[in-house]
Amino acid sequence: MAKQTIFVDEFTDGILDPNKNMLGPVKDGGTIVANTAPGCWGPMITPELKGGHEVTVPVFVEGAEVGDAIAIYIESIRAISSVVASGNDETVDKNFIGDPFVAGRCPSCGTINPITKLEGIGYESVRCENCNEEISPFQFTNGYTIAFDENKKVGITLDKEGAYEAAKNAKEYMGIPDNSIQNPIVNFAPHDIVGNVSRLRPFLGQLGTTPSIPIPDSHNAGDFGSFLIGAPHEYAITEEELKKHKTDGHMDINKVREGSILIAPVKVKGGGVYVGDAHAMQGDGEIAGHTADISAVVILKVKVLKNLNIDGPIIIPLEEDLPYLAKPISVEEKKMATELGKKWGVKELEKTAPISFVGTGVNLNEAIDNGLERASEVLGLTVPEVKNRATINGAIEIGRAPGTVTVTFLAPIDTLKKAGLYEIIEEHYGLY
Numbered sequence: 001m002a003k004q005t006i007f008v009d010e011f012t013d014g015i016l017d018p019n020k021n022m023l024g025p026v027k028d029g030g031t032i033v034a035n036t037a038p039g040c041w042g043p044m045i046t047p048e049l050k051g052g053h054e055v056t057v058p059v060f061v062e063g064a065e066v067g068d069a070i071a072i073y074i075e076s077i078r079a080i081s082s083v084v085a086s087g088n089d090e091t092v093d094k095n096f097i098g099d100p101f102v103a104g105r106c107p108s109c110g111t112i113n114p115i116t117k118l119e120g121i122g123y124e125s126v127r128c129e130n131c132n133e134e135i136s137p138f139q140f141t142n143g144y145t146i147a148f149d150e151n152k153k154v155g156i157t158l159d160k161e162g163a164y165e166a167a168k169n170a171k172e173y174m175g176i177p178d179n180s181i182q183n184p185i186v187n188f189a190p191h192d193i194v195g196n197v198s199r200l201r202p203f204l205g206q207l208g209t210t211p212s213i214p215i216p217d218s219h220n221a222g223d224f225g226s227f228l229i230g231a232p233h234e235y236a237i238t239e240e241e242l243k244k245h246k247t248d249g250h251m252d253i254n255k256v257r258e259g260s261i262l263i264a265p266v267k268v269k270g271g272g273v274y275v276g277d278a279h280a281m282q283g284d285g286e287i288a289g290h291t292a293d294i295s296a297v298v299i300l301k302v303k304v305l306k307n308l309n310i311d312g313p314i315i316i317p318l319e320e321d322l323p324y325l326a327k328p329i330s331v332e333e334k335k336m337a338t339e340l341g342k343k344w345g346v347k348e349l350e351k352t353a354p355i356s357f358v359g360t361g362v363n364l365n366e367a368i369d370n371g372l373e374r375a376s377e378v379l380g381l382t383v384p385e386v387k388n389r390a391t392i393n394g395a396i397e398i399g400r401a402p403g404t405v406t407v408t409f410l411a412p413i414d415t416l417k418k419a420g421l422y423e424i425i426e427e428h429y430g431l432y
Helices: 160-167 170-174 224-228 239-245 331-344 364-379 383-392 413-419 422-429
Strands: 003-008 023-036 059-061 069-079 083-091 116-118 126-128 138-148 154-157 197-199 203-208 261-265 271-279 296-305 314-316 352-360 394-400 404-412
Touching: 023 271, 059 296, 069 203, 069 271, 083 170, 138 160, 160 170, 203 261, 224 239, 261 422, 271 296, 314 422, 352 364, 352 413, 352 422, 364 383, 364 394, 364 404, 364 413, 383 394, 383 404, 404 413, 413 422
Parallel strands: 003 023, 023 059
Antiparallel strands: 023 296, 059 271, 069 261, 069 296, 083 138, 116 126, 138 154, 154 197, 203 271, 261 314, 314 352, 352 404, 394 404
């Protein structure tokens, strides 16, 4: 029997597998409460995890069928971590085969995805449990340890002494959930940037639905997913398979935060809503490759949108997160436009509303093309028209380099109504 509320504190082994059992079901209109684990760096130095992240076990949503979509309302993101660590990375070639996120290997005993243990503090602390060889597939080129105030408003980066002090109780400072198996990255104690002050604005780097074939969680996107094409491990797929089966749940788009709505495609029965990789803050592009990953308690409301057959995510951001040109036209602006229309003989003004399509690809150019094509297909507009509207009524913004973007613009309301999207947008922004 479907439940109104599902509590989630279980995690995958790094693989989003539609053949495995989901939690739930949760009712259409119900709530998912999840205790999420930090995303990138902890899992990246834990070769036992096969996806580069550690996301929640997917939840089956009652009534969600292939060809539908699920609107995911982000009602709350509460940061739990008080100290985390992150930075720009480099790979350690001897410690993986082909893909450091997926196929960690002990260079001594040859074990693939070995279980590890921690010995001491620093870059060489991750050891193969079988033979005690240093095994981390990643190290920092430039890293930092950052501590947050009690109200989770600001953070400061620590010096060597502070970073090592935090490393002594890394798991506790990071608030890593009980069922997480990741090695705490604070144990590496990076301290290249000291005394920096940053604001917190938490968002979700991973949020979406389950792909229709097994895919490593961090690779459920057009850019990171390209690593799987012809890869020398069991999760290798073709370019066509990636395009068909992924759901682009790994976005790292900082608009996916408390108060926004994400609409995700349903490519397996029940959808399989999962979440993880919460970030404390991130500028557009996540240009360092990583940011301050945190543990968080996340509350999501889910609603099935029947027959909204979309290929990838749509975001309905907070109004303050919309590009300037994509904000709803104000009453005063409508008044000025009406007067201008009278002068030039334009009898009726077009009514529009904001929408943001996610596009992904191997690089930013491909991601932009993908976002434009998705907008065109969903709204029944030509790609050239979408380009014009995104230029004069919106923007193309980088979610994550190398290849995740948002195509945001004011779309004609009649096209939104035909697509079955207007009601949710109207309610969100309080339009007309």
